[in-house]
Amino acid sequence: MKNELNRNYSELTEFVLLGFRTSSEVQILLFSLFLVIYVVILVGNISMLVVIETDSRLQTPMYFFLRNLSFLDLCYSTVIAPKTLATFLSKDKKISYNGCVTQFFFFALGVGTEGSLLAVMAYDRFSAICSPLLYTLRMSQQACVLLVIGSYICGCINSVIQTGFTFSLRFCGENRLDHFFCDVPALIQISCVDTFVNEIVLFIFSALIIITTTTVILVSYAYIFSTVLKIPSTHGRSKTFSTCSSHITVVSLFYGTVFFMYAQPGAISSPEKSKIIAVFYTLIIPMLNPLIYSLRNREVKKAVKKILLKKIAFH
Structure with a gap:
């Protein structure tokens, strides 16, 4: 029996993504919906990259981080969306x-x-609001680049550990994933060996990342709120806090869905729940992020208006 399991494991060369198991009519409807979402992701995030790159007023640390956030959203949604669209049809x-x-x-x-970059962006807002005199020193070009590199290093460590543990599992010939992309809960479900260690590693490591980054975010905003409340003018408080509102919205959406997906031991046992939540953090959030930052940020709206006026004048 052991030899048979080893033989099947060694012959496993592919997986089948079951995706959303519905009728062909619903599949076409889902394809259309996912296609629209992905197009909005591409247009929104590429536009954000272009706007930040071309407008000299947006060459600040905050928009440097926002540009990297748009790049990340564009990349990791593209890792998922094209293959998902192909499986629908x-x-x-x-x-x-x-x-x-x-x-x-x-x-x-x-x-x-x-996740790491959102924590860096919270620290950036803390430095700008709570220590404005030291802001240019703390957020020099070199410091910003190092913070972004550090975020990628944290992401790489997370990816290497998660990938290593997940694909060390044996699947013994079972290759049907009840998901629309390759994710830990679905892969754990089809493994033929004890996955207790993998589930614990997933839970602990995800919780560690969430706790570490949310601590930075919460501490940063605790100081920010304390500083904002000391501003005597209501208009001044409102203007200062408006620079943080977009980031707070994005953080709430991102960490809310990631927490429900990975930081709960019970999340792995519910494939349908996993798929619905996964749609949010793989597609919905990358679609909403540029909209949130463009609609709730005066400087971005001014930059977009400037570009549009130039195009109209050119034509």
Whole structure:
């Protein structure tokens, strides 16, 4: 029996992504919906990159971090969306074993890096509001680059550990993933060996990342709120706090969904719940982020208006 399991394990070269198991009509509807979402992700995040890059008024640390956030959203949603769209219309829902490893690695890299980057952005707002005289020193160009590199290093460590533990599992010939992409809960579900250690590693490591980054965010905003409340003018308080409102919204959406997905031991046992939550952090949040920052940020709106007026004048 052991030899048979080893033989099946060694022959496993692909997985089947079951995705959303519905009728063909609903599949077409879902394809249309996911396609619209992905197009909005591409247009929104590429536009954000172009606007920040071309407007000289946005060459500040905050927008440097925002540009990296848009790049991350663009990348890790692209790791998921094209393959998902293909599975809606095709009967061939297969993904190679190496393709599955690659997809999961870059997805985990993107999510882990984004969590760290959101903490860095909170620290940036803390430095700007609570220590304005030291802001240019703390957030020099070199410091900003190092903080972004550090975020990517944290994301890479997360990805290497998660990928290593997940794909060390044996699947013994069972290759049907009840998900629309290669993710830990679905892979754990089809493993034929004891996954207790993997589930504990997933829970502890995810909780560690969430606790560390949210601590930075909460402490930063505790100081920010304390400083804002000391501003005598209501208009001044409102103007200062408005620079943080977009970031708070993005943080709430991102950490809320990631917490429910990975930091609860029970989340792994509910495939349908996992798929619905996964749609939020793989597609909905990357779609909403540029909208949140553009609609709630005066400087970005001014930059967009400036670009549009230039195009109209040119034509």
